[in-house]
Amino acid sequence: MNFRSDNEAPINDLILQAIVDANQGFEESYGYDNYSTLFTEKCQQLFQSWCEVLPLTTGTAANSIAMTLACPPYGSILCHEHSHMNEDECGAPEFFTAGAKLIPMPGKHGKMDLDYLDQYLAGAGVHGEHESLPSVISITQCTEAGTLYSLKELETLKTIKQKYKLSLHMDGARFANALVSLNCSAAELTWQAGIDLLSFGATKNGAMMAEALVVFNPDLTKQIKRLRKRSGHLISKMRFISSQLNAYLKDDLWLKLAQHANLMAATFKLQTNTNIEFIHQVEANEVFCRLPISLIKHLKSLGFEFHVWPGHDDVIRLVFSHATQLDQVEKLVNTINHYSN
Ligand SMILES: Cc1ncc(COP(=O)(O)O)c(C=O)c1O
Known part of the structure; x- marks a missing residue:
């Protein structure tokens, strides 16, 4: 009886069947297949917004490519001290960004203390070019403690992000669990709350190595496809990832x-x-x-x-x-x- 991890759960039957159904003949490679096009359309409907969508195979890749888009090598990433990015990605965000600095923030129950975050940012900059430039705040929703940032807390985060002109990233490895619990729309939980980039997880909730990076802010998508390729995450047979993601969204x-x-x-x-x-x-x-x-x-x-x-x-x-x-x-x-x- 396994209560160890949702990573250890099997693939949902409908998602597995979608891989089998996609296994018909030839399809264009490297994301130019019909399944991937459809997935982007489905995301734009779901989030009620333009977005750039990259199907990927791991959450670490989604987080790390997101950081590459939002943070220069001389920048810093503010995240919870117990976030997956800080504790469980073996330095991948730092590696992908060519050296950006992760700044772990304290906070109870897996959530950043937002007053502390605000104070930290207010004090940043005193060392001028000697310090890394705060560039992005990354939150996890659901958090690693199984808790949620409420819509009100997200509003505060949005204010902080705007005040200091930062990007806001959401590690949504368990985005579906957060969405159903908060009972709001996908738009409310993301770009309307100021989220620029979302790591949209599906693996833990029934898919097989299928995740996506969803970018809502067009200013952050410059050379996104080259960055994906350069990181080794441009999947040749992408149809088998996108077909899963389509089945994942189909009929809720x-x-x-x-x-x-x-x-x-x-x-x-x-x-x-x-x-x-x-x-x-x-x-x-x-x-x-x-x-x-x-x-x-x-x-x-x-x-x-x-x-x-x-x-x-x-x-x-x-x-x-x-x-x-x-x-x-x-x-x-x-x-x-x-x-x-
Ligand atoms: C909160 C969170 N973010 C990201 C990930 C990324 O996972 P992976 O790179 O193993 O797909 C995980 C996996 O456990 C996670 O729990």
Whole structure:
């Protein structure tokens, strides 16, 4: 029973079938296929805006190419200290940008402290050319703590971005989970909230290595295609990525899959004993909770798989996915409740 990661979940059947359906004869390569054209059209409809769209195979590539577009080598990227870009991409954003500096920002529950961010930016520049030029703010939505920036918090971020003339990037590895939880439109959650670039994830929510970089700000798209090629991410048989992304969006499949994942997490929260401490609010498909170490060992011995959070032997992360089954959640809940009673 896997609660370790949505990366470990299988591919959704309809998405897998879309790959098979796309496997007919020959198609133009390197993004000039009909599936990729259709995906761009679908994104423009979904976001109700012009946008440049790059289908990609990893979220790290989407984040890193986004940073290349928004940040010069002498620039800096403001991101949460525990963001994927800062902790889990092995320096890829720095590498792609030819040396831009990541500036980790503090903040509770996976979200940047926006007052701190504002103060930091107000103080930037005193060292003149000796310091990197703040160029882009990157947020993760849903955050690595499974929480969400509310639309109001995004409004504050937009004000900060405008005040200091920065770009705003959203790492949306779990964008669908955020969207269904906030119950707003894709436009409201992105360019209307000041987002210039979105890493639009699909892999965790049912696709097979299918992500996209969506750029809403035309000023940032200069030589975007060359930058993609130069980074080794221009996929020759792009139809097999784009066909997945089309199936992902078709008939709101992506929203249904995310709704299911979020519902499984909410069910877990609702049904577990009230004396369990939840470290962060459960707002999407990830749950962090504190359990007795003996119970953690017991759960592992019964075959429940999850991560014990590094540095916290009594904190576990549970990730619920599009493929998590209700009976598995119930088994987990019952085991925990029985043990804690
Ligand atoms: C928040 C977040 N961003 C980006 C990624 C990028 O993932 P990958 O490069 O493994 O596709 C992940 C993967 O776990 C993630 O959780």
